[in-house]
Amino acid sequence: MTSWQLISWLSAIAILLVFFPKEFIPRLLQVEGYQHLVFASAVCLTLLWSVKAGIVPGLELFFLGITTLVLCHGWRIAMWICCLPLALLLLFGTVPLVEGGAFALTTFILPGLFSYAVFSWSYHYLSRHLFIYIFVAGFINAALTIVLKILLTSGWFYLEQAHSWHTIYQNYTQLALLIWFGEALLNGMAITLMAVYRPHWLRTFYDNEYLSPER
Template identity: 45%
Template sequence: MMWILGAVIMLLVAWRVDWRALLADKGRQHLCFGAAMALVFLWMLQAGIRDGLEVHFLGLTTLALMLGWRLSQLMALLALLLVTAFGVESWPEFGVNLWLGVILPIAVSYFVFLLTYSYLYRHLFVYIFVAGFFNAALTMAVKSLAMAAYMVWSGQYGWQTVQSDYLSILPLLLFPEALLNGMAITLLVVFRPQWMCTFYDRDYLNNR
């Protein structure tokens, strides 16, 4: 059922994409598929004690700030399909991974960006440290807590098992996830700002 609802969401997202502009822009296409492949390699680096309780870096905050709400969802979906096809994730859990590993974290990341853009002073360091660094840690926390809640609710593991074998690792992941995304976003806004669809020179550099 979850994968059906996820498919409906993705179809609605795809419906709103400007495909004509995307197909006419070869550079944007390469950026999108390159980002998806980067996620595949990042998500394949998993560690865990029990099946279903593996942890890995997300990288979705960078993806959301780079491609925007719609394309980031579609490219993360492509990455999830490939990771599942390679056997890293299981097909029966595809719907759960789609909702809790793609749709939810990207929604959180983009919502935090919108909050910073709307209510905080538009400055380069706000973009990097709040919309990037802090946002990535928050997104990792939300995703992990949601997955833990699902594991307990579905009866796959008890709360004590989830807490000791999964959530206990979470504090060790927050800073590296934040640092990974913060560094990536810093490099992109310095050397490839045209790749970041949420970064505007007139707001973050020229706004004084």
């Protein structure tokens, strides 16, 4: 394990512990149906992160689904839910153990925080309308989040000197131009369906604000 890999593990663990949501365990135990939502979210993420595609081994892309998770649970709970898929990927060798910390930072901790920041910005500075929630907090947010994830991962690969910057840019970073729309569409559709049929699943969606006839 290199010094950067150790630092990434320590940083990820520190962030998870410092921002541990105290309401998560009581909510998990007391709120009816919440366990099913949490574990369904973890299963969906595991499937999304297991399906990878790329040109150069080690430089694979996959859909995130982080924006939907953050809008459903909030950033702090979403981080801890992501730990279960990460543990499974580490167990089955899909993600090398030494890269677990970097994977956490670049896949769900920092992108998740960014995604929540975009939602928060849209909530405070844009009209609170269903279309704004779906298109900005969902669609555009997801597109920006996966671009950030790709940039963070590109920087990590370069920092680790796993590949030359030319190889990383040509075979990984540029692919952000291809995957952003798929990620945005996936999350946008999920948010739309939940906002219409299961609004109580979205912790960041408020019926009295986004569906108010006065807005």
